Amino acid sequence: MKAWLKFSPRIVSKPVISDLIKDYDVTFNILRADITPKGGKMLIEISGSEAEEGIKYMEKEGIQLNPIKKVVKKDEDKCMDCGECYSLCPVEAITVDEKWNVELDDQKCIGCGFCTSSCPTKAIKIAY
Numbered sequence: 866m867k868a869w870l871k872f873s874p875r876i877v878s879k880p881v882i883s884d885l886i887k888d889y890d891v892t893f894n895i896l897r898a899d900i901t902p903k904g905g906k907m908l909i910e911i912s913g914s915e916a917e918e919g920i921k922y923m924e925k926e927g928i929q930l931n932p933i934k935k936v937v938k939k940d941e942d943k944c945m946d947c948g949e950c951y952s953l954c955p956v957e958a959i960t961v962d963e964k965w966n967v968e969l970d971d972q973k974c975i976g977c978g979f980c981t982s983s984c985p986t987k988a989i990k991i992a993y
């Protein structure tokens with residue numbers, strides 16, 4: 866499961882994530898993080914036999930968790946299939962089909978944001 870975690874300033878200094886990994890059978894992958902002493906956000910992928918318990922633990926400790934299905938959203942009306950995003954994606958999450966339609970694979974996407982900042986029509990946005 867992929868999710869955005871929101872950290873308030875109160876939680877930033879707590880070792881919640883390291884305790885999670887130590888105490889639960891979870892695979893925890895940090896895809897993107899923007900955290901300062903004032904708080905912040907982290908995009909993660911969590912799996913494992915105790916993922917559900919691990920999620921409850923994080924929420925109990927005060928981390929707000931927002932599960933997501935899509936890391937990025939593409940507005941098909943704005944996309945002109947120019948391919949600019951395709952050439953920049955570092956994990957091949959963007960493909961071009963035989964009709965030259967640009968498609969996104971949310972399973973592969975790591976939320977780096979290269980596509981969102983490069984899109985000339987602002988058709989792609991990170992989904993928070």
Ligand code: SF4
Binds near residue numbers: 950
């Ligand atoms: S850069 Fe924007 S307009 Fe071009 S293919 Fe990607 S989403 Fe579509």
Ligand code: SF4
Binds near residue numbers: 956978979
């Ligand atoms: S956010 Fe990054 S990884 Fe995801 S589709 Fe855009 S360029 Fe690729």
